[in-house]
Structure formats: C-alpha cells, structure tokens
Amino acid sequence: NAGVMQNPRHLVRRRGQEARLRCSPMKGHSHVYWYRQLPEEGLKFMVYLQKENIIDESGMPKERFSAEFPKEGPSILRIQQVVRGDSAAYFCASSAGLGDQPQHFGDGTRLSIL
Amino acid sequence: DQQVKQNSPSLSVQEGRISILNCDYTNSMFDYFLWYKKYPAEGPTFLISISSIKDKNEDGRFTVFLNKSAKHLSLHIVPSQPGDSAVYFCAASPETGANNLFFGTGTRLTVIP
Numbered sequence: 343n344a345g346v347m348q349n350p351r352h353l354v355r356r357r358g359q360e361a362r363l364r365c366s367p368m369k370g371h372s373h374v375y376w377y378r379q380l381p382e383e384g385l386k387f388m389v390y391l392q393k394e395n396i397i398d399e400s401g402m403p404k405e406r407f408s409a410e411f412p413k414e415g416p417s418i419l420r421i422q423q424v425v426r427g428d429s430a431a432y433f434c435a436s437s438a439g440l441g442d443q444p445q446h447f448g449d450g451t452r453l454s455i456l
Numbered sequence: 457d458q459q460v461k462q463n464s465p466s467l468s469v470q471e472g473r474i475s476i477l478n479c480d481y482t483n484s485m486f487d488y489f490l491w492y493k494k495y496p497a498e499g500p501t502f503l504i505s506i507s508s509i510k511d512k513n514e515d516g517r518f519t520v521f522l523n524k525s526a527k528h529l530s531l532h533i534v535p536s537q538p539g540d541s542a543v544y545f546c547a548a549s550p551e552t553g554a555n556n557l558f559f560g561t562g563t564r565l566t567v568i569p
C-alpha cells in the first residue's frame with residue numbers, strides 16, 4: 343500500500359507511559375481520520391483533522407487523548423498515561439475530501455499495554 | 457448505540473457461487489455507504505460505494521444494492537473466489553466526502569474451494 347503510512351506497526355507500552363502513533367496520508371490528501379478497533383468490534387471514529395485544524399473530535403475520549411496534523415509532517419495521535427483498556431488497533435485514514443471520494447486506510451498500529 | 461449493523465458475524469459460500477452480505481442502518485441522515493474488505497493485520501481496503509440517489513452500483517464482480525425505505529444495503533459478490541475470504545465491513549456517512557464513517561461490526565466471509 344503506497345498510500346496511507348502508519349508507524350509503528352506494533353507498539354508496546356507499560357501502564358502510565360505515553361504512546362505516540364504516526365500517520366502520513368496518501369499523496370494529495372489533506373483530510374485525516376483516526377479510528378480505533380477493539381477485538382471483535384468494528385472501527386470507531388475518533389477524530390478528523392485537516393492541516394493544522396481539528397475538524398471533529400467527537401469520538402475522542404475527553405482525557406489523555408490528543409491529535410494533531412501539523413503543517414509539516416505526519417498526523418500524530420497521542421495517548422498519555424496509557425491504561426490496559428487502551429489496547430487496540432488504531433487505524434488512520436485519509437481522503438481528498440472531494441465529492442464522493444472514499445477514505446483510504448493504513449495498516450494500523452497495534453497498541454499493547456502491559 | 458450501533459447505528460450500522462451487520463447481523464451475520466460469518467458466512468460460508470462455495471467457490472463460484474454468489475456471496476450476499478447484508479447491512480442495516482438506523483440513522484436516516486446517512487446518505488453515503490461503503491463496503492470495505494479487511495485481511496488480518498492489514499487495514500480496511502475500499503471496495504465499492506453508493507450514494508443515496510442510487511439504488512445500485514456495480515464494479516466487476518461486486519454489486520451494492522441500497523434500499524433506503526428499509527434502511528438496508530447488501531453487497532453481492534459473484535462469482536465468489538477463495539481470495540475473497542476476509543472480513544467485510546459496511547460503513548455509512550451522513551454526507552459524501554469529508555466526514556467520519558460509522559462502521560458495522562463486520563462479517564467474516566469464507567469461500568470454500
């Protein structure tokens with residue numbers, strides 16, 4: 343997938359540490375979305391960003407979670423003071439935001455909390 | 457509150473036959489629907505979409521049908537191939553383009569050679 347790039351693919355953290363997940367959108371895409379998938383569940387929307395702006399963060403937990411999409415560089419999803427319940431697959435998607443262009447997904451970051 | 461539902465967690469189909477995956481939604485504001493296919497340890501891959509102004513969209517072996525009055529859509533794959541074995545997610549959005557997607561819980565399709 344030469345499109346949406348996520349890193350790292352796997353991330354292990356101990357309770358109380360910080361997790362940083364990175365996402366580079368497809369070339370030409372300026373809209374980035376983060377989703378979380380718990381085991382045996384569908385993807386749940388977290389946040390939608392455009393360059394330097396958070397457009398919709400209605401799916402983000404109120405505490406410990408933050409996201410940014412700076413003018414230069416990848417989008418970052420940051421989880422502070424991680425807890426066991428944060429263990430999940432985190433997927434990033436991007437789109438051109440035009441008409442009926444679909445969102446394209448990266449391969450995700452699997453976050454495991456010890 | 458699960459606004460997009462896929463009530464069949466799994467489906468097995470013989471190679472060459474038709475696979476029909478179903479999806480129901482509750483939010484009447486949804487007007488853009490997508491199907492994604494997902495292999496283990498990979499991200500969802502976009503398959504096909506349909507907007508609410510249509511009732512059918514076809515792309516090769518894949519056809520999506522939309523029944524707005526019943527708030528129901530389905531994905532038909534014909535003929536089914538072993539490589540189609542994956543988890544299929546239905547997703548919906550209140551408008552086309554830049555907006556978040558609401559996903560169903562997925563249906564695991566197994567195509568038996």
